Amino acid sequence: MVKLTEKILGESFTKDYLIRVAFEIRFPADLTMKDKIGYFQGKIKENFPIYEERYAVKLPIQDVEKGNLLNYSFKNDITETEIYLNTYSIFGLGTKKYNGFKNFLNIFLENVEIFKEMFKIESTTRLGMRYINSIPLEKDKNNSNTLKNKYFDFCLTEDQNYDFENQYIDLRFNENKYEIHKQLVFQKGQQNFYEVIIDLDNSYKEKILIKEDLKELESRILDLHKLIKIKFFEIIKEEFLELLKK
Numbered sequence: 001m002v003k004l005t006e007k008i009l010g011e012s013f014t015k016d017y018l019i020r021v022a023f024e025i026r027f028p029a030d031l032t033m034k035d036k037i038g039y040f041q042g043k044i045k046e047n048f049p050i051y052e053e054r055y056a057v058k059l060p061i062q063d064v065e066k067g068n069l070l071n072y073s074f075k076n077d078i079t080e081t082e083i084y085l086n087t088y089s090i091f092g093l094g095t096k097k098y099n100g101f102k103n104f105l106n107i108f109l110e111n112v113e114i115f116k117e118m119f120k121i122e123s124t125t126r127l128g129m130r131y132i133n134s135i136p137l138e139k140d141k142n143n144s145n146t147l148k149n150k151y152f153d154f155c156l157t158e159d160q161n162y163d164f165e166n167q168y169i170d171l172r173f174n175e176n177k178y179e180i181h182k183q184l185v186f187q188k189g190q191q192n193f194y195e196v197i198i199d200l201d202n203s204y205k206e207k208i209l210i211k212e213d214l215k216e217l218e219s220r221i222l223d224l225h226k227l228i229k230i231k232f233f234e235i236i237k238e239e240f241l242e243l244l245k246k
Contacts, residue, residue, distance in 0.1 A: 001153050002233040002241050009229050012100065013244040017133040023108045023221065024092030025208075026126040033088045033119055037072055040085075043114050048074035048083055083111055091115050092128075101225060108221075109214055122211040128203040129224045131232075134189065135196045144194035148186055151240035152196060177206050178223070182231060198235060200228050 002008065041051060052073040075082040081095040093108045115121065135151075137144035185197035204220045233241075 002236055002238055004230060004233055008233065008241075009226060014246065015244050016098070017135045018098045018131060019134045020094065020096055020130070020132040021098045021104060022092055022094035022128075022130045023104070024090055024128045025112065025124040025217070026090050026128070027121050027124050029087065029089040030119065031088055033085070036118060037085070040115065040118050041074060043118065044074055044083060044111060048076055048081075050075040050077070050079060081107075105218070105221060105225075109218060112210070112214060112217070116210050122209065124208045124210060124217065126203055126205055127208060127217065127220050127224065128201070129221070129228060130199070130201040131228050132200075133196075133198040133232075135198070136189065136193045137195060139192050139194070141194060145186075148194075148196055151237055151243070152184075153235055153237055177204060178227060179203050179205055180227060180231060182235075184235065198232065200231055202227050202231075 052075065054071050054073070071087065072085040073082050074084070078097075080097040081093070084090075084092050084094065086092075091112065093104070093111060095104065098104060137147045180200065180202035183197070183199040183201075185199070187195060187197065189195035202224050204224060208216050208220060210217050
């Protein structure tokens with residue numbers, strides 16, 4: 001793992017391999033939102049003009065009614081960034097084209113403000129953040145395995161699919177308020193290149209008040225972002241850190 005310092009945690013790198021980033025809040029389910037979806041679209045239509053809807057996946061244990069809840073998606077012109085509302089209890093911002101943490105955070109907070117004012121959301125029940133990196137290696141299996149061992153501090157071999165880890169982290173208090181899921185995949189990806197997938201998904205599990213302002217929400221996002229970076233640097237080696245800086 002990389003030796004952690006405040007400088008490293010605050011550094012921005014020339015290269016990134018991010019293929020998906022998403023922030024989301026959860027709140028008590030509210031079916032009255034259904035009648036206001038069109039008004040919400042009007043508020044964000046300038047930046048997210050493309051509308052899509054899809055049904056929630058119905059699991060075998062669900063009845064038909066629960067499996068048919070609509071998910072709403074509002075996308076930008078090139079459909080690489082979207083605002084989504086799922087089952088009237090999840091609001092999120094996701095992108096395949098990440099332009100840095102500060103920029104993404106500002107877009108998220110701006111639209112959370114619009115959302116909470118329109119739907120009268122006073123608090124959240126959970127805050128989540130997900131970062132997925134796809135790092136191409138080599139077409140040759142042996143060479144790619146050598147690079148994987150050089151760059152990353154985990155022991156997956158080419159015949160293993162994934163390593164899943166569930167941890168509870170305390171950043172501030174003696175309570176387990178932060179949760180992180182880490183998935184590492186070494187696989188053959190697009191164009192026959194082997195790749196490493198680093199999928200980090202973390203959350204803050206306590207209530208956050210947002211009725212008056214978004215200061216507490218923003219503070220928790222900063223905590224989660226720091227946790228994501230800490231876990232990323234625990235996975236990589238110094239050799240990969242140098243690659244990020246080039």
